[in-house]
Amino acid sequence: MSSIATALTRQVGIEVPVICGAMYPCSNPELVAAVSDAGGIGVVQPLSLTYVHGYEFTAGLRLIRRLTAKPIGMNVLIEQSSKAYLERMRRFVDTALEEGIRFFVTSLGNPRWVVERVRPAGGLVYHDVTERKWAEKGLAGGVDGLIAVNNRAGGHAGGKSPAALVEELRDFGVPVVCAGGIGDAASFRTALRLGYAGVQLGTRFIATDECRAAPAYKQAIVDATDADIVLTERVTGVPLAVIRTPFVERVGTRVGPIARWMFRHRRTKRLIRTVYALRSIWKLKRSLMDGSSTRDYWQAGKSVAGIHEILPAGTVVRRFAAAAQP
Numbered sequence: 001m002s003s004i005a006t007a008l009t010r011q012v013g014i015e016v017p018v019i020c021g022a023m024y025p026c027s028n029p030e031l032v033a034a035v036s037d038a039g040g041i042g043v044v045q046p047l048s049l050t051y052v053h054g055y056e057f058t059a060g061l062r063l064i065r066r067l068t069a070k071p072i073g074m075n076v077l078i079e080q081s082s083k084a085y086l087e088r089m090r091r092f093v094d095t096a097l098e099e100g101i102r103f104f105v106t107s108l109g110n111p112r113w114v115v116e117r118v119r120p121a122g123g124l125v126y127h128d129v130t131e132r133k134w135a136e137k138g139l140a141g142g143v144d145g146l147i148a149v150n151n152r153a154g155g156h157a158g159g160k161s162p163a164a165l166v167e168e169l170r171d172f173g174v175p176v177v178c179a180g181g182i183g184d185a186a187s188f189r190t191a192l193r194l195g196y197a198g199v200q201l202g203t204r205f206i207a208t209d210e211c212r213a214a215p216a217y218k219q220a221i222v223d224a225t226d227a228d229i230v231l232t233e234r235v236t237g238v239p240l241a242v243i244r245t246p247f248v249e250r251v252g253t254r255v256g257p258i259a260r261w262m263f264r265h266r267r268t269k270r271l272i273r274t275v276y277a278l279r280s281i282w283k284l285k286r287s288l289m290d291g292s293s294t295r296d297y298w299q300a301g302k303s304v305a306g307i308h309e310i311l312p313a314g315t316v317v318r319r320f321a322a323a324a325q326p
């Protein structure tokens with residue numbers, strides 16, 4: 001097994017600087033475990049584990065533990081939506097710590113409370129950022145590393161190129177991980193050459209044997225080119241990268257005029273955000289496993305350009321590791 005030493009592998013205690021990023025609804029236990037077992041690190045998405053894949057949270061973590069003894073991580077979405085949501089996230093973090101997880105990836109908000117819980121237990125927190133000002137906020141909250149989400153990423157993409165982002169973030173002195181656009185070993189090598197300490201992949205790991213996405217969704221990733229990826233506001237209310245299917249073409253990518261008005265106004269913004277968030281949870285769950293509806297949304301990033309076959313997740317990690325050997 002080839003291993004590659006970077007600031008990420010040394011800090012997190014893994015062999016290959018490849019993170020399988022959290023994916024709602026695509027992160028299932030078998031996928032998370034397969035990436036970790038091959039020497040990278042799989043990140044659990046709590047809502048995906050419980051609501052989509054039907055596990056009680058602790059039972060889901062224990063299943064992953066039975067599949068691999070290697071480190072795994074957990075995603076903490078820290079958006080200030082509701083008190084009940086935050087309370088649930090806090091409980092997820094505490095349970096994850098009790099179950100031995102020591103690597104946390106935070107997105108969307110101030111990660112300070114996560115750092116305060118995780119650090120005393122000897123854990124690490126990496127924070128998703130799309131630009132320098134969010135990195136400064138995350139580092140002020142005490143995070144140990146940054147995940148630089150670029151303009152080629154799946155999920156909610158950033159606005160900057162991988163090269164521009166690493167330039168903007170390198171002087172903080174913490175490991176910076178490239179998220180977005182990495183579909184093959186060549187782009188992995190390029191990211192390391194640019195100065196990244198590792199990569200976080202989403203889309204590449206959907207097109208794997210272990211991911212429980214519908215076969216039609218995986219095949220759409222294999223067939224797509226980067227020109228087929230569009231940003232739609234219609235799922236979550238903010239631009240989300242999806243494959244342009246006939247359905248997406250028909251309904252367009254903008255929200256309707258009433259929703260647009262509600263998103264713009266202070267009084268209605270919170271309500272419409274909540275409506276979209278709840279609806280997207282249901283819509284994306286349906287799109288994941290069915291794959292036969294003509295109204296599905298298939299999330300994917302521009303890394304589709306480098307994805308030409310469905311592979312075992314461990315093979316992806318091992319190919320990347322082999323390609324990065326000097």
Ligand SMILES: Cc1cc2nc3c(=O)[nH]c(=O)nc-3n(C[C@H](O)[C@H](O)[C@H](O)COP(=O)(O)O)c2cc1C
Binds near residue numbers: 045153182202
């Ligand atoms: C289907 C899908 C769902 C995602 N869901 C989440 C999520 O729940 N939380 C999160 O922090 N990032 C999420 N992401 C972002 C990924 O963790 C990762 O940063 C991104 O996919 C990297 O870009 P790539 O798809 O080009 O590899 C998602 C990405 C995809 C493709």
